[in-house]
Amino acid sequence: MPLLELKQVSKRFGDASVLNEVNLSVEEGEFVAIIGYSGSGKTTLVSILAGLLAPDSGTALFDGRAIEGPGPERGLVFQNYSLLPWLTVVENVALAVDQLHPDWSDSQRSAHTDRYVSMVNLAAARDKRPAELSGGMRQRVSVARALAMSPRVLLLDEPLSALDALTRATLQDEIARLRREQNQTIVLITNDPDEALLLADRVIPLTRGPGATLGPGVPIPLPHPRDRRSLTHDPMFQRLRREVIASLLSVAARTTTSLSKDLILPNLEPEDLERPRSWSTRSGPVRLQERRTVTVPAPTDD
């Protein structure tokens, strides 16, 4: 029985169909990467898996039971870290631990919290607030918070997309390490084919929204641990990469050829109220009463 399963799941927001008849099944111990364009409904998909959103039709199952809300067995790492800025690193992680294990003693809880803070190499920064941390460190706190709940599946919603390339690579290695050491079941949402290929056992492209659905998955039989430098020259990696990108592009080509949208620019530019208005120079607000129509061509299959 799959650990996590979606059956014919559809979700609409108003008139816009975001997800259309999505099917997914994730086995225990599997690392699945779901890859798609921005705006294709990736975050909606992960919100349904996490239980933050309910599907309009179809069923979302965890361990054979319908998902009725968020739960500690499905740890979610948010795209924008979502740390509470008024709590320190250790307090952010402890929030999850304290809630989950009210029966533990204080020392048990703090030992558990410290273990996960050290696991993501943040022991030195344990008493810092999120504002004092770099983006990569914040995301590690977010991962530690999710892992501290000992989830049966870890849901990563574009965890690395806001980070610079070097930090990204470091954190990719850490995710790979967590995966090897804990045999954690992971669902990774990403927009980077190389990241998906480097980490996952199976890569599933999400078609371009609206009405996105999951394409057929591509199994990645490359052995772990994978080394990013030698991997790029591996013929199997190159073949799989072409396959994944081709399937992404083919699902894109099937959708509408172009979409046009009105960009209504804000009427005012923020005014600096600290500065008194002067007689000679124009310091008033600049009005941008423009309406631009932009046509965005869809990528073609070539």
Add this chain to the structure above:
Amino acid sequence: MNSTSLPVTASPISTAPASHPIRAGIYRWFSRLDWFLLPFAGGAAVLALWYLSSATWAKDLPNPTQTWIASKPYIVEPFAKRGELDQGILRFTWLSLILVAKGYAIALVIGTPLGFLLGISPLFTRALDPIIQVLRPVSPLAWLPLGMILFGGWKGANVSELAALFTISLCAMWPTVLNTAVGVRAIPQDYMNVARVLKLSRWKTLTKVMIPATLPYMFTGFRLSLGIAWLVIVAAEMLTGRPGIGGFLWQQYNALIYEQIILCILTIGLVGFILDRLMSVVERRFRSV
């Protein structure tokens, strides 16, 4: 990097100094002294206008010298008590501050939870928002008689004090109520999602997520409320004749002694300014979290 979205005032763009060396020199000299010279010049201009007015068209207005001479005993002996309505200026201020503190405390104790309810529940908002919008602009002068009527029947109660507290708290409450409500509505959905994913209890969601996230807005409300409470005190004391800075002002006016009126006005302004500065220090401390 502060992740809560708060309005941040941009730093003023520095205007380029003039290219001419002498003009550049004058410019530098001015920019070094203008923080001191300009307020000084402004004050001097107002003082001159005051002299001129009391000498020409406003003969009843004592000029600055007369005001200073008459006000001196109240300033050099700020805590003297010569009679119920003849006390040192800081003693009067202290009496007013105590009354304001009581009224302000009532306003916060009622206003903050009310604001939270309005922020959380659309039902509450729909039920109460119209009445709040109607009551909000009502002047303290209009509330005070109502307070007198409400508490007039209480045996042994200090009716004028209760009415003054009623007025202060009712007028000062609205900024706290409205800012708290806006703050609660502005809590990022991400934080609420965190609370849901971590399965925080209602109490923990409130204390660990919602209240800290709303604090900056709440303190903006608290600061505005304090300003209003201090505004209302004068009206309340005038109408009730309680000893205090506003009561003193009104009493002197009725006794046709105009010399201390400006003293009272300046004191009220100065105290209000200090209160506002103090609150903004507290507010900034909470914003920087």
